[in-house]
Amino acid sequence: MAGGHVHALYRHGDTRLHRLPPHTKIVAAFGFVFAVVATPREAVWAFGLYAAVIVVLATYARLGVRFVATRMVVEVPFLIVALLLPFVAGGDTVSVAGVELSHEGLWDMWNILAKATLGLASSIVLAGTTQIPELLRGFDTLRVPRIVTAIMGFMVRYLDVVLGEMRRMRIGMQSRAYNPTWIGQLRPYATSIGSLFVRSYERGERVYLAMASRGYAGHMPAATTDHATAGVWVGVLAVPVLAWAIAIAAIGVA
Amino acid sequence: MSTPTIAVSGLSYRYPDGTEALRGVDLHIHPGERVALLGPNGAGKTTLVLHMNGIHMPQTGTVAVSGLTLTRETLMEVRRRVGVVFQDPDDQLFMPTVWEDVAFGPQNLGLQGDALHTRVTTALDAVEVADLAQRPPNHLSFGQKRRVAIAGVLAMEPQILVFDEPTSNLDPASRRELTIILQGLGITQLIVTHDLPYALELCQRAIVIDRGEIVADGPTAVLLGDDTLMRAHRLELPFGFRLDPA
Numbered sequence: 001m002a003g004g005h006v007h008a009l010y011r012h013g014d015t016r017l018h019r020l021p022p023h024t025k026i027v028a029a030f031g032f033v034f035a036v037v038a039t040p041r042e043a044v045w046a047f048g049l050y051a052a053v054i055v056v057l058a059t060y061a062r063l064g065v066r067f068v069a070t071r072m073v074v075e076v077p078f079l080i081v082a083l084l085l086p087f088v089a090g091g092d093t094v095s096v097a098g099v100e101l102s103h104e105g106l107w108d109m110w111n112i113l114a115k116a117t118l119g120l121a122s123s124i125v126l127a128g129t130t131q132i133p134e135l136l137r138g139f140d141t142l143r144v145p146r147i148v149t150a151i152m153g154f155m156v157r158y159l160d161v162v163l164g165e166m167r168r169m170r171i172g173m174q175s176r177a178y179n180p181t182w183i184g185q186l187r188p189y190a191t192s193i194g195s196l197f198v199r200s201y202e203r204g205e206r207v208y209l210a211m212a213s214r215g216y217a218g219h220m221p222a223a224t225t226d227h228a229t230a231g232v233w234v235g236v237l238a239v240p241v242l243a244w245a246i247a248i249a250a251i252g253v254a
Numbered sequence: 255m256s257t258p259t260i261a262v263s264g265l266s267y268r269y270p271d272g273t274e275a276l277r278g279v280d281l282h283i284h285p286g287e288r289v290a291l292l293g294p295n296g297a298g299k300t301t302l303v304l305h306m307n308g309i310h311m312p313q314t315g316t317v318a319v320s321g322l323t324l325t326r327e328t329l330m331e332v333r334r335r336v337g338v339v340f341q342d343p344d345d346q347l348f349m350p351t352v353w354e355d356v357a358f359g360p361q362n363l364g365l366q367g368d369a370l371h372t373r374v375t376t377a378l379d380a381v382e383v384a385d386l387a388q389r390p391p392n393h394l395s396f397g398q399k400r401r402v403a404i405a406g407v408l409a410m411e412p413q414i415l416v417f418d419e420p421t422s423n424l425d426p427a428s429r430r431e432l433t434i435i436l437q438g439l440g441i442t443q444l445i446v447t448h449d450l451p452y453a454l455e456l457c458q459r460a461i462v463i464d465r466g467e468i469v470a471d472g473p474t475a476v477l478l479g480d481d482t483l484m485r486a487h488r489l490e491l492p493f494g495f496r497l498d499p500a
Contacts, residue, residue, distance in 0.1 A: 133390055153350045160392040161299035161344050206345040213307050213338045214359035214410060215330060221361030224354070 009071065009127040017061040017129045021228040022138030024236040029126040031240025033245040036118045041111035043250030047118065050243060054121045063128045071124050075116055082112040132156050140223035150220045162200055169196065256322045258282040259414045259442045260306060261473035264315035267301055275301040277466040288443045290453035290474055293463040299446045302463065303416050307336040320413050334363060337412030341419045343399035347391035352402050355391060359410040377409035380434050397428030412440040421449045450491050454478055459486065462487055
């Protein structure tokens, strides 16, 4: 089977950001996002600074505008909901180009738009510089329960396999002239999802047999973990510390 | 005579729906042998294999691995001694990286640190995939996946390797590379296969199983040359394939 693109979020590179121990990057990204979320929405300047931080990091990691922009598309459905808020929220209104918009709604829209975009952008920088096995190791180092990281690992591992089966089933259907043009013809599609579920379930059993054959007795082996020196921590934590400084200043001003 | 690596005697097994999958199977495999297990679809090959490492427990009869009888108590040791390489490597490579996958078995045995490192490196080297150690399994070719699956089993330091259809889905070049690797392993092997030329190439001895019973056991070339036997058990050599006169 051809290799899939589960690593589509990763940008191959060898910058310092790529090489940092993964758990430090996870801590930094979470710290940064919490600072963004805690910032009052009226502090527009603060969001500008956050965006600047992201741009600097993405540039440093050589992620490229196109890479980041195409991965931001996932945000669009949320933005559509946010864009409705000025029209549906109540309270005082302001007139924009002859349309009466809710003042409160506009601020809500801005709040969601700014925070969601920054949060997503920071996770793109994290995922773009950290391979999935490294991310899992990072969570292990941060002592996320082993069973949780094991489940995440299985999910990532078999996503590709299941998608591959789905693709083959679809090709099988299309090869026999299946070309749904109206909704009533979707029935075979629905049943194929059912059989995909059954196949995945059976695969789960085979995987378990293979695990049992190699001595699995109910406990995943201890995960490998990383170690970061104090120097590395200081460097990495500079990002969330800066973000929190901005957030605290913004809270003070507001 | 040496203690057989695998000693199966009087083994019968009936599936919960009543289907009789194995009927009084007797089988010995001795250290250093490489044996082919042949038979048509549904003959009971896989059921027999799943008894050898205790995935199925014998309902009647016994299975012993190097003198150790399979029971609930000896299950873990039997699984360590018998390494099964399954047909679909995607079922067997479940960890995020090749390295972690090969380390899975030894870690379950309690290995860590340098001992673990050595064990994993040795296994990866044996199938010539050391350069893939940090790759996620979903980025490997099918032939690479198969070899990594073998490494994962080798890392358990088993006394016998059992392969379920090792050549399925392999292109001729990967198939040949696998042959060289299997020949170089120097470990007792049982190869379950429909690929009769492969059985002939690799195994001096073959066992034919049909409808849950062993119907023939002897030199591979002799069995494959016996037209009556072959036809009776739905075994066919590929078109154009000829056995050299023995």
